[in-house]
Each structure stands twice: as structure tokens, then as C-alpha cells.
Amino acid sequence: MPMHRSIASIGVLSSLTAVLLGGAFLGPASARADAGDLNAEAALVRRGFEIAPVPLNLEGKNAALVGFGSYLVNAVADCNGCHSAGPPSEYMPGGNPYFKGSPPAVLNQSTYLGGGRNFGSLVPGTPAIVSRNLTPDRTGRPAGGLTFEDFLHVLRTGADLNHLHPNCSATVTSNCFPAAQPFNGDLLQIMPWPVFQQMSRRDARAIYEYLRAIPCIAGPATGVLHNDCF
Ligand code: HEC
Numbered sequence: 122m123p124m125h126r127s128i129a130s131i132g133v134l135s136s137l138t139a140v141l142l143g144g145a146f147l148g149p150a151s152a153r154a155d156a157g158d159l160n161a162e163a164a165l166v167r168r169g170f171e172i173a174p175v176p177l178n179l180e181g182k183n184a185a186l187v188g189f190g191s192y193l194v195n196a197v198a199d200c201n202g203c204h205s206a207g208p209p210s211e212y213m214p215g216g217n218p219y220f221k222g223s224p225p226a227v228l229n230q231s232t233y234l235g236g237g238r239n240f241g242s243l244v245p246g247t248p249a250i251v252s253r254n255l256t257p258d259r260t261g262r263p264a265g266g267l268t269f270e271d272f273l274h275v276l277r278t279g280a281d282l283n284h285l286h287p288n289c290s291a292t293v294t295s296n297c298f299p300a301a302q303p304f305n306g307d308l309l310q311i312m313p314w315p316v317f318q319q320m321s322r323r324d325a326r327a328i329y330e331y332l333r334a335i336p337c338i339a340g341p342a343t344g345v346l347h348n349d350c351f
Pocket residue numbers: 194198199200201202203204240250251252253254255264265272275281282283285308309310311312313317328
């Protein structure tokens with residue numbers, strides 16, 4: 122598995138760096154600290170598996186990346202906070218941590234990362250912004266069959282590869298952003314890509330690997346975002 126190899130080589134590189142830096146400049150204590158960091162990463166992978174709210178299909182996946190990706194998605198980046206169907210169905214009945222009595226959170230698996238949360242219009246007269254389905258489709262690729270390079274491109278640039286809500290023009294007149302508005306209709310709105318674009322390629326790869334491992338949720342029945350599970 123190429124990913125295993127590159128993880129392994131990152132490990133080797135880090136250890137080499139630790140040995141070189143530790144030995145030459147910083148002394149053995151910092152070398153020990155660096156080795157401790159590698160252990161800390163293994164702990165994050167384990168934590169990721171502990172907190173994944175859905176069964177994971179690890180077949181043909183790099184398990185360490187899936188675990189780390191789960192940690193990023195479920196403990197750090199809150200993808201499901203926007204990519205569920207919305208607050209009323211994000212948690213199971215009795216499992217909404219915002220309710221009185223502070224019930225322990227129990228996520229609703231049937232909406233988990235399935236998209237469809239409607240954020241409404243940014244300003245009146247512009248298209249409603251609705252989160253998208255991030256689960257894998259029949260190809261096994263997440264978010265409507267995105268390859269990793271496309272997924273990375275989306276996180277880095279915010280490009281809307283589905284062109285759902287373009288800028289209005291002489292030929293595009295429906296579900297578009299009027300010229301008087303400052304919004305760039307070719308870019309994803311609300312989606313925090315200006316923050317996510319700062320994450321490392323490897324973190325993005327881990328998130329992608331995790332999204333490949335979660336169960337498919339069938340998307341809207343029709344349209345460009347149609348998502349088939351079989
Ligand atoms: C603050 C809310 C929010 C958060 C948090 C969020 N997203 Fe999004 N995301 C959106 C919205 C809304 C859209 C659709 C935007 C639009 O239509 O303009 C979107 C679109 C996307 C797309 C484009 C899908 C496609 O089919 O092209 C991807 C990929 C994506 N998000 C991945 C993620 C991942 C991965 C995370 C967590 C690391 C995440 N998002 C967290 C709101 C969010």
C-alpha cells in the first residue's frame with residue numbers, strides 16, 4: 122500500500138530528524154520528546170476509532186489514516202455539524218446534548234455526513250446554501266465520487282465542482298448570484314475552506330480515507346448531487 126509506505130517514511134524521517142537534531146543540537150531529552158510525539162499520534166488514531174459514530178469499512182483502506190481522519194472529523198473539524206441534515210435530526214431522540222439534563226450526545230447515523238442542511242440565503246434574492254453529501258457513493262469515493270486530488274483541490278480553493286449556484290449571466294438566470302452581489306458563485310459558501318486550506322496534505326488525506334470508510338447515505342434522488350449507494 123503506497124500510503125503505508127509514505128507513513129512509514131514520514132516516521133523514519135521524523136526519527137532521523139529527532140536523532141540528528143537531538144544528537145547534534147538539542148540533546149537527548151528533546152529526542153525523547155519527539156519519540157513521545159509519535160506515540161501521541163498513535164493515541165490520536167486510537168481515539169479516532171473510539172469516537173467514530175458509525176461502523177467503518179476498513180477493507181482496502183489504510184487503517185491508521187482512517188483512525189486519524191476520524192479524529193480530525195469527529196473531534197476537531199466538526200464536519201457533521203454542517204453536513205448532517207440539520208440540528209433537529211443531527212442527534213438521536215434522547216441523545217441531544219443541548220437539551221435539558223445534558224444527555225450524552227448520540228449522533229443519528231442515518232443523517233451522519235449525508236448533507237442536506239439548509240442554511241438559507243446569504244442575503245435575500247440569492248440561492249439557498251445547502252450542505253452536501255460527503256458519504257461515499259457506489260464508486261466508494263466520498264462526496265459524490267471525488268478523487269483525492271479533487272477533494273484536496275476543493276479544500277484548498279473552495280471551488281464548487283458541481284457549479285450549483287453560479288454567477289448570473291445572460292445565459293444563466295436561475296439559482297445564480299446576481300451581478301450586484303459580491304459573492305463568487307463559483308466558490309463554496311459557508312464551507313470553511315479558507316481555514317481548511319491551511320491543513321497539511323496528509324491531514325486532508327486522512328479525512329478523505331475516513332470518508333471512504335463510512336457508510337453510504339443515498340443522496341437527493343435526482344439532480345447533479347444524486348448519490349447512489351449500489
Ligand atoms: C460551517 C459549516 C461547514 C463545516 C464545518 C464543513 N462544511 Fe463542507 N460544506 C458546507 C456547505 C454549506 C457546503 C456547500 C456550500 C455551497 O453550496 O456553496 C459544503 C461543501 C463541501 C464540499 C463540496 C462537496 C462537493 O460535492 O463538491 C466538501 C468536499 C466538503 N464540504 C467537505 C467538508 C469536510 C471534509 C468538512 C470537515 C473537515 C466540512 N466540509 C466541514 C459547510 C460546512
